[in-house]
Each structure stands twice: as C-alpha cells, then as structure tokens.
Amino acid sequence: MNLRANVYGGVYKLAQEALATYEAARADVARFLGAASPQEIVFTYGTTSSLNLLAQSFGERLREGDEIVLSILEHHSNILPWRTLARRRRANIRVLPMTADGRLDLAQLRELVTSRCRIIALTHCSNVTGALTDTAPIVAAARAVGAVVVLDGAQRAPHGPLDVRNLGIDFYAFSGHKTFGPTGIGVLWGRGGILKEMPPFMVGGQMIQRVSPESVEFADPPRRFEAGTPPIGAAVGLGAAIRWMERLDWDAVAEHERRLTGRLLDALANFKRIRVVGPVTTQQRRGVVSFTVSGMSSEDVCRRLDTYGLALRHGHHCAQPLMLALGIEGTARASLAPYTTEEDIDHLVAGVAEITQSA
Numbered sequence: 001m002n003l004r005a006n007v008y009g010g011v012y013k014l015a016q017e018a019l020a021t022y023e024a025a026r027a028d029v030a031r032f033l034g035a036a037s038p039q040e041i042v043f044t045y046g047t048t049s050s051l052n053l054l055a056q057s058f059g060e061r062l063r064e065g066d067e068i069v070l071s072i073l074e075h076h077s078n079i080l081p082w083r084t085l086a087r088r089r090r091a092n093i094r095v096l097p098m099t100a101d102g103r104l105d106l107a108q109l110r111e112l113v114t115s116r117c118r119i120i121a122l123t124h125c126s127n128v129t130g131a132l133t134d135t136a137p138i139v140a141a142a143r144a145v146g147a148v149v150v151l152d153g154a155q156r157a158p159h160g161p162l163d164v165r166n167l168g169i170d171f172y173a174f175s176g177h178k179t180f181g182p183t184g185i186g187v188l189w190g191r192g193g194i195l196k197e198m199p200p201f202m203v204g205g206q207m208i209q210r211v212s213p214e215s216v217e218f219a220d221p222p223r224r225f226e227a228g229t230p231p232i233g234a235a236v237g238l239g240a241a242i243r244w245m246e247r248l249d250w251d252a253v254a255e256h257e258r259r260l261t262g263r264l265l266d267a268l269a270n271f272k273r274i275r276v277v278g279p280v281t282t283q284q285r286r287g288v289v290s291f292t293v294s295g296m297s298s299e300d301v302c303r304r305l306d307t308y309g310l311a312l313r314h315g316h317h318c319a320q321p322l323m324l325a326l327g328i329e330g331t332a333r334a335s336l337a338p339y340t341t342e343e344d345i346d347h348l349v350a351g352v353a354e355i356t357q358s359a
Contacts, residue, residue, distance in 0.1 A: 007232055008206050008223075022232050025239030026222070032242045033172060033189050034163035040195065042188040042222040043235050047154040048077040050173035050188035051121075053201040053225060054150060055081035058119075058171075060199060064090040067116040069147075071096035071104050072325050073126045076318040078152040082121055096122070098325065102129030102278035106137050113141040120149050124156040124172075128319050128331065129278025130261075130288035132156070139168040148194070154178050158337070159257070159286055160250035164189055176234060181241035185234035188225070195221035202227040253338045260336055260345050261287045267349040273356050277331050287336030290317070293356055298330040301355065305332070308351040 005018040023038070030038040044050045059082075062068075068082050072095055086093050094112045097105045104122065113120065120142050125132050135151070142149045148170040153162070157174035164172050171194075176185035190198075200207060200218055204227040209217040218224045262282045268274045268291055277290040293301050298314035305312055315330040316323045323330060334348060 006229060018232065021236050021239075022230070025235045025242075028239040028242045029187055029189075032161050032246065033187075034161070034165055035189055036165065037192060039220070039222055040189055040192050042190070042195075042225045043230050044173075044186040044188055044225075045184055045231060046177075046186035047075075047152060047173045047175045048186070050186045051077055051150075051152065052081045053188055054171055054173070054190075055085045056201045057198045057225070058148070058194070059085040059089065062089040062091050062118055065116060066091040066118045067094055067114060068092070069094045069096060069112055069117055069120040069122075071122050072098050072321055073102070073104060073123050073129065073131070074121075074319065074321070075123065075127055075152060075154070076320070077154075078121055078123060078150075079321065082119070091118075092116075095321075098129075098322075101131075101280070102126065103131040103284070104133055106134060109137060109141045113145060113147070115145050117142070117145050117147045120147055122149075122151060124151040124153045125159075125286050125288070126278065126319075126322075127155045127288060128290050128317050128322055128333070130155075130285040130290070131279055132284045132286060134284070135167050135169060143168075155286065155288060160248070160253065161246065170194060176238040176241065179238070179241055180245065181238040182234045185231045185238045187238075190221075192221070195225075198225075200224050200227065204228045206230075248338060256338065257287045257336055257340075258282045260340055260342065261285070261289065263342065263345050264289050264334065264336075264348065267345070268352070271352065271356055274352070277326060277328075287340070288333065289336070290331035290333045292328055292331050293352075296355070298332045301332040304355045305348070305351045308347070308354070310348055310351050312348075 005015040007019040007022045026038045026041045029041045068091055096108055096112055099105050122133055139149055150171040151169050153172050153174040157179050170191050172189040174187055177183040207219050207223050207227045209219050265280055268276055273294040275292045279285045302312045302314040313333045
C-alpha cells in the first residue's frame with residue numbers, strides 16, 4: 001500500500017485514500033474498545049501522551065481544593081500528569097493503597113472518595129503486579145460524587161477487545177506498541193459528550209473550523225485534539241494490529257495465558273531466593289510476573305538471563321512509589337503474550353535456576 005500523503009485538506013486521490021485508511025484505523029480502534037462512535041477515538045503518541053492530554057484539557061475544570069484519587073500501583077505516566085495538574089489548580093491528590101498481594105485496596109474507597117473528588121485515575125492492570133482492577137466499585141464510588149473515572153489500559157489492552165461502555169468509565173488510554181502495533185501511536189477514548197466540552201490540549205493546524213485575526217473556532221472532537229500532522233502511518237499500523245487481534249480466539253488465548261502464568265508462578269515458588277511481587281495465583285491477574293532474587297539486583301538478574309536468550313525488563317518499571325512501598329529497588333519482569341509457549345516458560349525457569357545456584 002503506497003499512501004504517502006497527508007490527511008485532511010487534500011482533494012487529490014492519494015490524499016483521499018490516505019485519509020480513508022487513517023479514518024478506517026480509527027473505526028478499528030472504536031470497534032475494539034466498544035466505543036459508541038469512531039469520533040470518540042483520539043489518536044495520540046502513546047499512553048503517556050493520552051494521559052497528559054486529558055490532564056491538561058479536562059483538568060481545566062478543576063478548582064482549588066478539588067481532589068484526584070490515584071493509587072500506589074500507578075505507572076509514572078498516570079501519576080505525574082495528575083500531580084502537575086494538582087499543583088497548577090491547587091487540587092489535592094489522594095492515594096489508594098494496595099493489599100498484601102499487590103491489588104488495589106478497594107476497601108479504602110469510601111474513605112478516599114469524598115464529595116470533593118473530581119477524577120479517579122487508576123490502572124486497569126498493573127504493569128508490575130499484573131493485578132486486574134475491579135472497576136465496578138470504583139465507578140459506583142465516582143458516580144456517587146459526580147467524579148469521572150480514567151483507566152490506564154496500557155497493560156490490559158493487549159489481552160483482547162474491551163467494552164468501555166459496559167465498564168461504565170469515562171476515559172481509557174492505551175499504546176499501540178503494547179497491542180502488537182508500531183511505536184509512536186496511542187489512543188485516548190472519551191465519552192462523546194465529555195469530549196465536546198473539553199478545550200484542546202495543543203493548537204495549530206488541522207484542528208480548527210475557522211480562524212480570524214480576532215477569534216478562533218475549534219473543530220469537533222476528535223480533530224480538536226489532533227493538532228498538526230497526526231501519526232498517520234503508526235495509526236494505520238495500529239489498525240492492522242487490531243484487526244489481527246480480532247481474529248484471535250480470546251477465550252483460548254486467556255486460558256493459554258492462565259496456564260502459562262500458573263506454570264511460571266508455581267515454578268518460581270520453589271526457589272527460596274525468589275520473591276514474586278503481586279498475586280501468586282492466576283485469579284484476576286494477567287501474565288505480567290515480576291520477581292526479585294535475594295542478593296542480586298534486578299539489573300544483574302536480567303543481564304544474566306540475557307545470556308540464556310531471555311529478554312526480561314528490570315528496574316522500577318516507572319512505578320517508583322510502588323517500589324518504595326514494597327521496600328525494594330526494582331524487579332525483573334517477565335511478560336507473557338499469545339505467542340509465548342510452554343517451552344519459553346521452562347527455558348526461563350531453567351535460566352533462573354542457573355543464576356540462583358551460581359550467584
């Protein structure tokens with residue numbers, strides 16, 4: 001496909017074909033998320049970009065003394081935009097703690113979600129513990145006080161189609177590179193009625209209806225939030241990745257992931273020097289398995305596993321508040337996917353056995 005043209009504003013065939021392909025990708029994402037309309041899909045440059053857009057735009061309505069509820073499990077991308085917003089608007093941050101097994105402590109919701117709460121922004125799936133968030137009580141708490149619910153779906157979106165309307169939330173963000181697509185593309189879904197009320201985050205070309213020396217009229221969403229030349233190629237690539245995902249049998253994929261996650265958790269439990277960070281069962285969790293090895297830094301663990309052809313991430317995983325709460329510097333993290341095999345798990349366990357015996 002040779003569609004090397006900019007979108008919007010071109011009447012020639014190449015530009016029109018590029019625009020049609022770009023908007024088809026938007027429709028792919030809307031279908032994947034169960035959105036009411038493709039016009040609720042804003043293309044960004046990643047989850048970080050989506051959450052910053054939201055904090056800057058929706059955050060304009062906050063007033064001094066308003067409250068934002070986050071959690072100790074959040075990725076920095078779902079902490080720093082809100083902390084910056086809180087400083088700018090003189091709002092307050094309240095932090096939901098975690099349980100002993102690395103889940104959100106929802107028993108604290110009633111205390112933390114007060115009448116001053118305007119935003120609850122939480123992970124849908126922790127990028128460290130793998131724990132899934134039970135959204136129903138969070139949405140109920142938010143509705144009781146008129147707050148909106150934002151989910152960071154970067155770690156959940158790779159695990160199959162969603163239904164954002166059924167979840168009852170107001171905003172959802174995820175990244176293309178975590179959903180088997182290219183880097184440099186992200187998505188912000190928002191309820192259409194709320195998006196229409198939000199001001200743009202960035203201003204420039206392609207996101208206006210009319211500009212005069214005295215005034216400006218912005219375009220309707222989503223174009224209002226896509227100033228300048230958008231990530232056209234990356235968006236098209238994301239659409240292709242989503243169409244591939246939609247062809248998978250996600251019930252079978254989920255069972256495959258549960259089986260392999262259980263296999264890895266059971267094996268790691270046999271090592272005295274290993275500490276798994278997060279739930280040690282497969283209930284309400286995804287195939288993100290983080291662990292520490294006593295006497296070794298997470299960097300050393302991953303460097304040594306690399307010599308066995310094993311690619312694990314190390315460090316704080318952009319979740320330093322969580323690491324501080326756990327009293328550790330970081331973890332080694334294995335991430336499972338539909339293409340992970342039993343042989344992959346066994347190879348990892350053998351590598352762990354080697355490095356723990358020889359260290």
